[in-house]
Amino acid sequence: MTIRPPRHRRTARRLRTALAGAAAGALLAGLAALPAHARGGAPEPLGTAAGTWGHAHYEPGPCPRTADPTPGLDDARCGTLTVPEDRSRPTGRTIALAVAVVPAEAHRPAPDPIVWLAGGPGDDANSEIGLALAGGLNRDRDLIFMSQRGTYSADPALTCPNIDAFNARALNLVWGAPSTGALHVEATRACRDRLTGLGADLGAYNSTESAADYADLRRALGIREWNVFGISYGTDLALLYQRLHPEGLRSVGIDGVLPPSLASGAVTWKAAREGFDGIFAACAAQPECDGRYPDLKGTFERLVVELEAHPVTTEVAVPGHPDPVEVVLDGGVLVNWLTFASHLAAGVPRSLDELAHGNPQRIAEQWAGGKLAPQAVGRLSHGLAYGVFCSEWTPFETEADVLRAGQQAFPSFPASVQAQAPGLAWLHDDCRAWDVPAAPGSVRDVTVSDIPTLVLSGGFDSQTAPSSGPYAARTLSRSTVVTVPYVAHVVFADSPCAQSVTRSFFDTPTAPDLACLACLEPPAFEIAP
Template sequence: MKSNLYLIALVFILMSCKSTQKRATEFVPTFSVSTKTTHKIPEGQDYTFGYLEVLENRNYTNGKTIKLPVYIFKSRSKNPKKDPIIYTVGGPGSTTMPTVQYMNYYKYLDDRDFILVEQRGNYYAQPHLDCPEWSKAIYKSNLPNFNAANHDALFEKAAKDCRERLNAEGIDLNGYNTNEIAADINDLVNVLEIEEYNLLTISYSTKIAQVLMRDYPNKIRSVVMDSPLPLEVNYDEESIQNLLESINTLFSDCESDNNCNTAYPDIKNRFSEYLKERTENPLVVEVENPKTGKTQTFYLKGKDLITVFTSASTGSVPNVPYEINKLLVNDLTSVKEKLKYLFQEPGSGSGLGMRLSVWCAEENPFNSMEKIESETKKYPEVKGLSPAVFDNEICQIWGVRKVPEIENQAVKSDIPVLFINGEYDNETPMKWAESMSKNFKNSYHLIFKGWKHTPTTNWDNNCAMVAANHFFNNLNEKPIPDCFSKIESPIFKTE
């Protein structure tokens, strides 16, 4: 009798497990409308806001779920096209949601609906993978009294503390990567019963586009990749070389301009020698701490001073030779203004956990450590500047699994693609899009002279946005709007 009871109990347990497993494997993503939005929406914009609920890690069908905010903006057209645009920004770790405040300026809505998706792990997603520990480490390391010998230990502790906190919150860090984001967007398309759609992606999110084109191509009508980052590129290995090549392109334009060349003769070589000198003998800059009123001393090397170019936006590019020349004549007013910002309190570390998970799973494992070490020492102008976004030791602490080899291999597709680049973009140089064009047979490439990263987000000149929208409406022709032909090299400031 006891044996029979045991068998009955065992059968019941097995049936319960089977039932539970069945429910888990039948999980269906959902979209629920919410009246509470992330931001105030401009007057007159018709929209729906809600949350997409998906699995945190699709390798575990009985795992927890997460929620991603989504805005669906209705087209301003009375007869909108049926293929919406899905948009998500770069990073990894950057939030898409603040964009909703500027929908009045988005040309795309003149023709079709525009859908904004927050990538998992970012600021308005649930959960949000923030890392204030990392921000505090950056703040401490930038202060003038920081002992550089403690740099590695400081950031290793920050990564460890952040990881432990997120793990304690029940977050599976292996669930936050490009493949999962691509699957999220595919789930959204299916939940909303979209038959065909277009993708607008910038910088890091162009990797999401490539994964979607490879793994879920059937419903994709066209893709715009603004400042594309190829899957097959090892970003860290090239970053310093790309930086120096980009600034040399700017110098060449200055030399070709009579006014710029007259005002700043031989600026390329002079700046190069200046950076080398400052690497060996750091520039001493005294700055008043706005919090304490005390004077504190910074020692700046070439790797610090190169930010006169890297920190420039497209709008401030015409000032770059002028600002470099100020350094060369020991006018430190601009340098001191920038250094004052280092005394501001550290940020919240928004999206940094997401950035760590993506980078440590998808970029770091494919790096050659020998190449990284070599690049750090190779260029005397910026010697000591590491090309790696995160050091190998940091990724070992973060502990996420390496993605499969296919995530470091080129994607090929016949889906219509428009590549957009800024000529001076050192983060995602135009040469990458040129190489990608070989694998995307139905593609066009636009290069915006004198512009930097992500041209479609240039609010001072919406020409790249106009070009992208023209492409969405006319897939069989290269979009060259009137505004594009009017863009020339910058008129550099000379006084």
């Protein structure tokens, strides 16, 4: 847990040309381009042989750089996939995508590996290796991780540390003030100018190109058949990949579902409503929580209105920062805080109650800690994030759509709060500054498929909405739909049951074991003395 007009016709022509070029390259390459270990004889370990498919080339080499120590990389087989930055110009500039193959724990792994599609957009898959291993996903299969174009371990890495730094400095600014938005857009424009000055074609960083990167990777590695597992934005990419490149797909798992046909700033309001209501209802169902924090939903909505009219300023201590940090809480900050605090649902009622009684410390500490954590600076690829948001999302909605969605989800909120999508404040202004061509409307087509698909959602998911999973599954004829109660966005990260279901699915995609779902219990909410 992760939004100008015209130019549509020019972009459509360009992407049609890109897709045609990629198909032609694949036909010309043929089987002769597969790596040596795919042509017969004793197979070499996956990821150890060079391979070419069309204009894409895989070369074994050092493991990718990661911002933190990453479990699994010591034993991984690594390399680089080199692809055209823009497939409509296959002989033009190339980019390098870092690949890591983490071996299965089993002595004789299944022949079909799992490829991991990271979230964001803009997160680096190689930084999520620990998450996959913690869930035992490599028990019986090799796991493949590749940095999506523009992400931290790719070359170029289209990160924007100046935007991250602004988000940290903005802690003492009123979130909903127009001046704060203007400063954010200024930081966005500065990063865009820096990246284009380095030669990046920002219009080439999008889901269609990323899906083609994975299709090329499978063939360059000589894999006949594999499985896909995508989380958060990776579900958007997985569904697009499933539609555009179904060949070689044994099964697909998606967790924290964001279908391309729904992806927008407006849909985040629906997600917030569903996720928040899940937490409020779980508290109300427990006599102790309900007795100590009655009408939690009403308390939250009242606080948003009050804080937007009269923001609260406080100072908090943040680990790693010697001086106190000043934090301003307004209505928009409270909405954004709860969107991500759903991962800490057990403490939400107490935090809101303390705020209602004049103590904003817990919420301010969590809000500031998230913005000032080392993981929040210099790691997200804003180049890919805005490439997706500004070509695939904002051209297909208006700012009025976002406001209207906010009004429908939370009618009592002030318009200044309703106008800013949770987690995506100032998105339309940022996209005007980013200035990339709109994608063709087909990028938002519904995926219709009979490939076995596991569709996972969390009952507390306030980022992509529990209802989005069943929505996507309507056109996936062999899908298994699972909503894990009491868990926030990306259930694989927090739920041992979800991990068990996922492993079972990849073993038997048409009949996963769902027995653990019957034993799940709601969280024990913190009760203040």
